Amino acid sequence: MTTAETCTHALSRPASWLARAETWLDDRGKGAWIAAMVLGFIVFWPIGLALLAYMIWSKRMFGKSCSRHNPMTRHAFGAMKPSGNTAFDAYKADTLQRLEEEQEQFETFLQRLRAARDKAEFDQFMDDRAKEARRAPREDAQGE
Incomplete structure (x- = not known):
């Protein structure tokens, strides 16, 4: 593996970890996001604050449901399989x-x-x- 490949691989690893964590929380719904935010505040308050800001920014806090649980999106993908x-x-x-x-x-x-x-x-x-x-x-x- 070249140095450039090592750097890009190391940079893509946190993004994929964050994407997997986001998907995992989305699959469990809004309660999981709130629990993660509360745990973030307990462990280290900036983490909880960052999660709260992300939830508000991504409309997970005040939306009806998480983006991956939208029934129209799920139905559209079901039509293709x-x-x-x-x-x-x-x-x-x-x-x-x-x-x-x-x-x-x-x-x-x-x-x-x-x-x-x-x-x-x-x-x-x-x-x-x-x-x-x-x-x-x-x-x-x-x-x-």
Whole structure:
């Protein structure tokens, strides 16, 4: 192992340890976070204070639940894993592909709609500008 690899490996180890600790606490819910914060205050008060700040910053303190326990997120990931029934999995894959194609078509439609609206607004601006340009010489001629 080179020196650079050793340094990056040593630097990534605490981050992975912290990530595992965060995941472990998230899996156990808000009570585990509060217990960890209280223990942090008992052991060494800056640790408890740091945990409290992190809980407030990451919205774990006042949110309804921890981020990993969001039912919508869990449901979305469940849609991607196979069910074990090949016929259903084929149907699901076809339906998801069809929905993706419909979404692309709709986004293309919205782009065309925006382009048409922008063109109409620009044409209106140019027409107004041309009318102003035609009107200005007449007013100058009448004023003299």
